[in-house]
Amino acid sequence: MSAHRQTEDNLHYSVSMLEPDDFAFWRHKARQLVQSNIPPERVSWSEAGGCGDLFSGGDTQLPPVPNDAATVRASKRFLSLAKNVVLHTDLERFALLYGLLWRQQSNPRIMEDKTDNDVRRAEELDKAVRRDSHKMHAFVRFRMVELENGEEHYIAWFEPDHHIVRANAGFFKRRFANMHWSILTPRGCIHWDGDSMRESPPARRGDAPCDDPTEDLWRKYYASIFNPARLKVSAMMSEMPKKYWKNLPEASLIPELIANAQKRESQMVAAGEQDFQAKPETLEEVGTAINRCRNCPIGDCATQAVMGEGPKNARLMIIGEQPGDDEDKAGKPFVGPAGQLLDVHLEKSGIDRKDAYVTNAVKHFKFVLKQTARGKIRLHQSPAAKEIDTCRWWVEAERDIVKPKLVLALGASAARVVFGKTVSISQARGKPIPLEDGSELWITAHPSYLLRLEGEARATQTQLFDADLAAVQQRLVQL
Amino acid sequence: MDRLTTIDKLGILADAAKYDASCASSGTAKKNSLGGPKGRGGIGSTEGMGICHAYAPDGRCISLLKILLTNHCIFDCHYCINRKSSNVRRARFTPQEVADLTLSFYRRNYIEGLFLSSGIIKSSNFTMEQMVECARILREEHDFRGYIHLKTIPEADPELVYQAGLLADRISINVELPTDAGLTRLAPDKNARQIEGAMRNVNSDITETKDARKRFKHAPRFAPAGQSTQMIVGADQATDSDIVSKASRLYDGFKLRRVYYSAFSPIPDASAVLPLKRPPLIREHRLYQSDWLMRFYGYQAREVMDAADKDGNLPLDIDPKLAWALKFRETFPLDVNRAPRDRLLRVPGLGVTAVNRIIAARRHKSLRLEDVGKLTVSIAKVRPFICAIDWSPTALTDRADLRNLLAPKQEQLELFAA
Ligand code: SF4
Numbered sequence: 001m002s003a004h005r006q007t008e009d010n011l012h013y014s015v016s017m018l019e020p021d022d023f024a025f026w027r028h029k030a031r032q033l034v035q036s037n038i039p040p041e042r043v044s045w046s047e048a049g050g051c052g053d054l055f056s057g058g059d060t061q062l063p064p065v066p067n068d069a070a071t072v073r074a075s076k077r078f079l080s081l082a083k084n085v086v087l088h089t090d091l092e093r094f095a096l097l098y099g100l101l102w103r104q105q106s107n108p109r110i111m112e113d114k115t116d117n118d119v120r121r122a123e124e125l126d127k128a129v130r131r132d133s134h135k136m137h138a139f140v141r142f143r144m145v146e147l148e149n150g151e152e153h154y155i156a157w158f159e160p161d162h163h164i165v166r167a168n169a170g171f172f173k174r175r176f177a178n179m180h181w182s183i184l185t186p187r188g189c190i191h192w193d194g195d196s197m198r199e200s201p202p203a204r205r206g207d208a209p210c211d212d213p214t215e216d217l218w219r220k221y222y223a224s225i226f227n228p229a230r231l232k233v234s235a236m237m238s239e240m241p242k243k244y245w246k247n248l249p250e251a252s253l254i255p256e257l258i259a260n261a262q263k264r265e266s267q268m269v270a271a272g273e274q275d276f277q278a279k280p281e282t283l284e285e286v287g288t289a290i291n292r293c294r295n296c297p298i299g300d301c302a303t304q305a306v307m308g309e310g311p312k313n314a315r316l317m318i319i320g321e322q323p324g325d326d327e328d329k330a331g332k333p334f335v336g337p338a339g340q341l342l343d344v345h346l347e348k349s350g351i352d353r354k355d356a357y358v359t360n361a362v363k364h365f366k367f368v369l370k371q372t373a374r375g376k377i378r379l380h381q382s383p384a385a386k387e388i389d390t391c392r393w394w395v396e397a398e399r400d401i402v403k404p405k406l407v408l409a410l411g412a413s414a415a416r417v418v419f420g421k422t423v424s425i426s427q428a429r430g431k432p433i434p435l436e437d438g439s440e441l442w443i444t445a446h447p448s449y450l451l452r453l454e455g456e457a458r459a460t461q462t463q464l465f466d467a468d469l470a471a472v473q474q475r476l477v478q479l
Numbered sequence: 480m481d482r483l484t485t486i487d488k489l490g491i492l493a494d495a496a497k498y499d500a501s502c503a504s505s506g507t508a509k510k511n512s513l514g515g516p517k518g519r520g521g522i523g524s525t526e527g528m529g530i531c532h533a534y535a536p537d538g539r540c541i542s543l544l545k546i547l548l549t550n551h552c553i554f555d556c557h558y559c560i561n562r563k564s565s566n567v568r569r570a571r572f573t574p575q576e577v578a579d580l581t582l583s584f585y586r587r588n589y590i591e592g593l594f595l596s597s598g599i600i601k602s603s604n605f606t607m608e609q610m611v612e613c614a615r616i617l618r619e620e621h622d623f624r625g626y627i628h629l630k631t632i633p634e635a636d637p638e639l640v641y642q643a644g645l646l647a648d649r650i651s652i653n654v655e656l657p658t659d660a661g662l663t664r665l666a667p668d669k670n671a672r673q674i675e676g677a678m679r680n681v682n683s684d685i686t687e688t689k690d691a692r693k694r695f696k697h698a699p700r701f702a703p704a705g706q707s708t709q710m711i712v713g714a715d716q717a718t719d720s721d722i723v724s725k726a727s728r729l730y731d732g733f734k735l736r737r738v739y740y741s742a743f744s745p746i747p748d749a750s751a752v753l754p755l756k757r758p759p760l761i762r763e764h765r766l767y768q769s770d771w772l773m774r775f776y777g778y779q780a781r782e783v784m785d786a787a788d789k790d791g792n793l794p795l796d797i798d799p800k801l802a803w804a805l806k807f808r809e810t811f812p813l814d815v816n817r818a819p820r821d822r823l824l825r826v827p828g829l830g831v832t833a834v835n836r837i838i839a840a841r842r843h844k845s846l847r848l849e850d851v852g853k854l855t856v857s858i859a860k861v862r863p864f865i866c867a868i869d870w871s872p873t874a875l876t877d878r879a880d881l882r883n884l885l886a887p888k889q890e891q892l893e894l895f896a897a
Contacts, residue, residue: 112839115850138530142587154586174511177520178622179586194519214583220486221584224493225545226535230742230760235538239531250533257536385555385564421555421667436660 013062014044017094021163023086030098032062035069040102045094074104077111081126087163088125096122132162137171139244140183143212154181157208157247163187169197184208215249222250228261279397283312286397290363296390298364298383303328308359308398316356316476317404318342319395319414321446325378328365333358338448342410345447345462349469351476357402361409361417362391388416405439405479408472411446429468432475442475444468483570489580491570495550495561496596498741499709504529504542504591504626506736507648507704512624521622522585525648529591529626543594543628544581548572548609552598556655556666558714558743561598571600574612581617585625592626592648593617599632607635607643614646626704633669633677640677641701644684649704649736652677657725661715678733681706685734705736712763714743718791719762720784723769727780730773740766765793772800775831776824796886801827804864805882811864812872816845827885828860860885 015029033043074082082097090096100118103110113119142154154176165183169190172183182191184203191198236254245251280286290305299305306323309332326336334342346353366387367378383391395417399407409415416422418441419433425445432440445468450461483491504525511524531540549571550561560567572580581593595613599606610629617623629647631640644650652674656662659671684701691698708729710722726738742763769786772778786803787793794802804811804827813822815837823834836854840846848870852858863872863881878884 109843113843114836114840115844115846115853120853134530138532140588144587156588171524171526174513174526175524176522176586176588177512177514178522212587214587217486217489217580218584218587218589220490221493221544221546222533222535222541224490225497225541227497227537227539230537230539232538232760233536236534236536239538239540240534248533254536261536386566389557389564419667420557420664436664 012042012044013038014046015062015094016046020047020089021087021166023083026086026094026097027082029062030101031072032065033098034072034102034105035065036063038063040095040099043095043098045098047091070105072101072105073108074101075108075111078104081111081122084126084129085122087129087167089162090125093125096125129162129164132160133164133168135244136160136164136168139240139248140172141247141249142181143209144214145209151180154179155208156181156183157203157205158183158185159247160185160187165190166199173197212249219250219253223253223257226257228257228264231258231261231265233258279393279400281401283308283398283401286394286401290394293363293394295393296387298322298362298366298387301367302364304331305363306331306333306360306365307363308357309333310357310359310402311355312357312402314355314357314402315405315479316351316472317399317402317407318356318358318410319407319417320358320360320410321413321448322360322362322383323365324380324448325365325367327360328378333360337451338446341447341451345466345469348466349473351469351473357398357404359395359398361388361395361413363394383413385416385422388413389420392417392420399437403437403439406472406476407435407439407441409441409443411444411449414446415441415443429464430471440475442468442472444472485576485580488570488572488576489546491568492547492550492572493545495547495567495598496545496594498560499545499594499596503707503737504594504628504648505704507626508700510624512622515622515624521624522582523592523623523625525591525624525626532589532591542591543626544584544590544592545594545596546572546577546580548574548577548595548597548606548613549600550598551600553601554599554666554668556669558655558665558711574609574616577613578616578621582621582623585623590625592623592628594628594630596630597632599634603632603634604636604639607632607639611639611642611646614643618646628704631677631681633674635677637677637680640681641684644681644702645699647702649707650681650702651707651709652681653709654725654729655709655711656715657710657717657722658715661717665715675733678706678708678729678735682733706733707735707737707739709739709741711743712740712766718787719766719769719793720787720791722766723773723780723783726770727773738770740770759795761795762792765795765799769793769799772803776800777821778803797882798827800825801860801885805885812866813864814866815851816841816868826861826864828855828857828864830856 013033015033018025078100085093085097096118100110100122103118110116111119114123136158140156140158142156145153145155147153165185165188172181172190173192176192178194180193182189184207186202186204189200189203191200240248240251245254280289287305287307290307293299293305302323306327320334320338323333324336324338327333327339333339343353362383365378366381366383368381369376370379399418407418409418412422412425415425415428418435423443425443428443429445432442435441445461445465447465450458450465453461505528507525509526511526512521515521529542531542533541535541547561549569550567551569551571552559552561552563555563559565577593577595581590584590585592593613595610597606597610610631614627614629617627626649627647628649628651629643630651630653631643633652640650654671654674655666655669662669662671681702685705688699688701692700710725712722722740729735729738740763742760769783772783773780782803783793783799784791786799786806793799797805804825810825813826815823820834820838823829823837824831829837833855837846837851840850840854844850845868848858848862848867851861851865851867855861862870863885866872
């Protein structure tokens with residue numbers, strides 16, 4: 001060590017930062033200090049406007065760097081960390097960084113030791129600054145004002161915790177290149193006019209505009225995209241702490257959204273829920289349950305629900321559409337004209353109706369009252385898809401109990417109750433459709449369709465119907 | 480319908496999108512709005528990490544304007560609020576309206592971009608054309624360089640999906656349900672083969688355009704943020720094992736960037752074939768954790784499935800990594816001063832960061848338990864599975880009640896778990 005440096009052993013140096021976020025200045029001074037071999041305990045750092053330093057011996061003039069001074073070394077990790085740490089508001093940050101820089105000269109890998117207290121402290125500060133920057137990227141909310149010349153100017157008010165405004169100007173420039181914008185903060189402001197960046201002194205909240213009609217749309221979006229069935233307040237609070245709320249237009253909605261969430265969820269559930277309770281396990285239970293069922297509006301108009309009929313262990317299940325006028329009165333399936341026609345064709349194909357379990361896709365009769373010359377009549381109405389889907393619960397209960405090997409669906413409604421979607425009969429008929437439980441579904445027309453046809457059309461359709469039934473009969477023998 | 484105002488439509492079409500889990504706006508090519516073809520620059524940037532601009536009270540990040548172009552649909556999927564047979568209010572945006580809304584939100588820094596999906600109107604192709612048109616207006620007419628995610632209609636013409644990929648950052652094609660049986664039952668109009676076929680096409684388009692870009696600098700970009708998918712959890716009988724194995728096949732087969740899991744949520748006007756109760760949200764969380772294990776911790780799908788209980792579901796009270804460790808105790812304890820990185824990653828309570836720190840720190844000194852404590856969030860969970868200079872868990876690792884010791888104490892965690 002040179003004699004010159006030894007003579008200065010007792011001197012304290014104080015370095016005064018001109019700007020709180022000026023990393024280049026800090027680096028320049030720190031390099032000089034290391035090269036002059038001045039250990040951390042003999043340096044004090046202060047911020048512009050700060051209250052000087054108690055230790056400083058008065059000589060703030062740093063000694064000239066000796067010609068033979070070694071180059072100062074710092075790891076990449078240290079440099080990137082230090083750039084951020086400088087932006088923190090902690091007054092100790094410059095000294096902390098200098099201490100680490102000093103120690104790196106004898107231990108170049110010190111930054112890797114995450115158990116070291118200084119390293120950990122620096123990482124904490126870095127993390128706080130990165131978080132603050134991240135929140136600035138996220139929570140700056142521009143409000144648009146139209147200038148006299150018709151141009152749009154976007155102005156935001158933001159309150160950062162640390163000295164991050166200047167460091168983040170680039171982010172906003174890269175993002176909003178073709179806009180004119182200003183970000184006003186109590187730590188200084190930045191302005192972009194589409195060509196160049198300008199800085200100005202700190203501002204007050206009142207300097208920024210106080211609303212923007214688009215915020216109504218934004219609030220609508222915020223409230224609508226929230227799913228009340230998934231309330232997780234703590235997760236929200238940890239990412240969007242309350243201190244930011246006052247500058248976020250949507251935050252005013254939060255208390256109410258939370259307060260009403262439970263109610264909205266129960267409404268959602270109630271609106272979606274049907275009072276099925278457990279699936280019945282015997283046919284008798286199904287019979288009782290469907291009589292009480294009001295899960296769809298049809299339940300209210302019929303005389304009674306019509307239960308399926310046939311052996312509990314039938315190998316064939318025949319599903320029709322829904323009870324008609326006669327069935328509704330009798331409480332039995334397929335007793336009206338369509339039922340009689342079905343019987344005729346079943347017999348023809350060799351299927352014994354008594355061996356089959358015969359039921360309907362929808363358990364109640366749906367009709368409208370119509371005034372005619374002979375008085376009011378009940379006019380049959382086809383069930384809606386939604387009603388079929390609702391009643392599917394009961395048909396599935398019947399299928400679970402009877403466990404037929406083959407299900408024959410008569411018409412589109414019946415096919416939907418088994419298959420879940422509306423199919424085209426002409427495409428789906430005449431071939432088996434495998435079902436989840438290993439059984440198979442066959443689809444054909446509904447006999448009442450044949451009843452409505454006349455002449456040649458009726459003859460063709462009847463032939464097709466018979467062919468379908470014959471195929472089913474053949475398949476039953478194989479199964 | 481046409482008399483609805485923009486704000487009404489926004490309410491309806493955002494509400495309809497709230498069941499979708501995916502929100503990420505990250506992992507795309509770096510873009511900014513300085514300079515460019517029109518001289519004075521465009522609008523928007525993407526810098527790798529997406530930004531969450533707000534959080535909803537459901538804890539989910541809001542980074543994109545996530546809406547449907549329309550909630551009219553000719554399909555009838557039972558789990559979906561927009562299915563044909565549902566009685567919800569319907570609305571429909573024009574592509575221009577969606578583009579305008581995106582820009583006015585973007586300019587105010589509310590969002591990172593647009594996530595557009597749609598019910599199927601008229602036909603799959605017609606719908607896909609409209610979605611592509613939204614993206615085209617944004618990109619071409621407004622020089623928008625922010626993030627665009629398009630959820631494509633798998634039934635649409637591959638050429639339209641290709642157009643979408645040229646404009647969007649990310650493409651997603653939802654598989655919806657983990658098993659074919661579930662799909663047949665709950666989404667009868669959809670077809671598993673078709674969905675996977677569409678994924679395969681997108682994957683090969685991504686690979687091809689990437690190759691082309693290596694050779695020609697100006698070859699077009701195609702979905703630089705890759706493709707993702709979503710599965711609904713708890714609407715059918717599928718177990719966690721079914722779900723994990725499906726996810727891993729999708730990751731491998733189509734190089735998906737992400738698989739999102741969405742706990743089936745009660746929907747108004749639900750269909751009768753759906754369960755009455757929503758599955759616990761924590762189940763969705765466990766699936767995300769298992770996803771992490773596969774993507775960042777080197778676990779095989781097989782191993783995650785090994786962590787499941789006999790019924791094929793992951794335990795709800797403890798995380799899958801701990802569940803695995805408890806089942807395979809013979810592989811522990813590991814010496815923090817010597818164990819290789821991939822083994823340390825198996826220690827419950829040690830994340831990637833903690834493991835990296837341990838490896839860096841042990842080059843400097845031999846670690847004591849206290850040192851490990853400084854590098855991890857909570858040493859209590861880690862202790863039974865490691866040795867350090869001054870620590871060996873001896874009998875602790877083998878204690879029969881270890882699970883109880885380590886499981887979080889309260890049931891009510893369900894709602895508040897991160
Ligand atoms: S038709 Fe079916 S769902 Fe509707 S009330 Fe009757 S039994 Fe219930």
